[in-house]
Amino acid sequence: MTAKEIALRGTIAFVFVGAAISAFFPRAGGLPVNPCTYATNDWGRCVWEQIKPFVEEFVSQQLDEAFSDLWEATIKGYQTRLWALNFTAYTNSELYPNGTVKYMADSTRDRMYDELRGVHNAMLGSVNLFVVDRAIDTTAGAYLAQFASLHSSVMTNLMGSTVYRTKGDRLLYQQLLGCYAVRIYQRATQAFRARMSALSAYEDQDGRWDGCAACVNAFADYKDTWRDCSWTDGFGTICRFGECRQIPRASYLARFCYERHSLEVEKQVVIFWEEWLALVPIWLNNVVLMQDIPVNKTVTGTATSANLTCPF
Incomplete structure (x- = not known):
């Protein structure tokens, strides 16, 4: 799919992160191919929770927070909001007999993107929980790559909006993706050195x-x-x-x-970090793709350059 198609397809509802998260599993340690196959009650939580024992083995002595606290306080809230906006947009759309979306009204699509933008803003408020320096030894820090994957998916989908696809929005999404890539590379390097030392x-x-x-x-x-x-x-x-x-x-x-x-x-450590860093090229590729997506002109005159530094 071209960048233009990604940006302009308006008849599909938001698709939860899915493959991006499943690509995050480490191979080391002997987990079965799909440890969440039978987690019918809360498959999403099972998927996220799998990473913790590997981080404890390869990164930190002992993570200092319970995963259930992190899940209930942050991730579950985002999961619920994404599910709700997706469900609403899907229900309010005209469907083909096989259940796929045939037509989505402008008002339905606009509402979906407004709610998706709300999730994006909320995630910006939570990002420091995952990236602060001490986070390498916390449960939240262990899930930085997954949080970044989820946020990346949200920002990529926002590029399909006509409202949230201005020049400033695009630059913001690109900047955040680049910051995530840098932070995760730094985190991986730091932890690799700690283990080998x-x-x-x-x-x-x-x-x-x-x-x-x-x-x-x-x-x-x-x-x-x-x-x-x-x-x-x-x-x-x-x-x-x-x-x-x-x-x-x-x-x-x-x-x-x-x-x-x-x-x-x-x-073993290299295998683990290859998995952790596997998503970084995807984010950087998204930065490049976003550059080719047409944006809306919202201002006239000469714009001044922004101070483009990582906010976290």
Whole structure:
């Protein structure tokens, strides 16, 4: 679909974020393909809640808030508002026999976009909950990518409105999408470094080997001090037959084991962050697509340049 078609299609109601959220699941950890298959009572909540144990494993020691509090206080409210505006617009439209929308009156469409704009404004009021610096260690911070996905979907759909598709609106949506991309990249980098810094290797090979009395122990210590991780290995020296010697093959085995462990940790963390960052190119692509969408001229004269910095 071209950018113009995205902007000008007026006979479809707002479609909930769907695929954008489902693309957010990490592969690491062995979750079944669809852990929410049987969550018939609240599938949406199940989808969002799946990310928390992975964030606790790869990002933070322990998230400091209950997911249910976050869900009830913010996300559920947005979900309900989006469901309500979609339901109303769908019910007030003329349908084909198969249930798809055949015709949506201008008044129905305009009301839908007005309500969608209200959701957008409300999400702007909630964004700092997800992006403040300490949020990396909070439940809200763990869901930054999903919140951004939902908000991205809202802004993209607003470009279908004739009222909320001015030059200023378009620039605002592009700016917000770019800010989300930057924030999530920063968050991913920060957390990746935090995880890898828990791995440490210390080796002291200095020693004298001309007898036990003059032996200065050579040793190595390899550790992973991440949450619930007591992994440690290393080697020292022993006195044997009057000489100071390394434990046979211990140095090689310890170093090999550590390197294998650290590579596996890095592999799992990279897989996780690939999933977290997967949506960033989509948002940046939307920024480019929005530039080709025709906008409404609402002012005359020469406009001054805005101070375009990330508001969060």
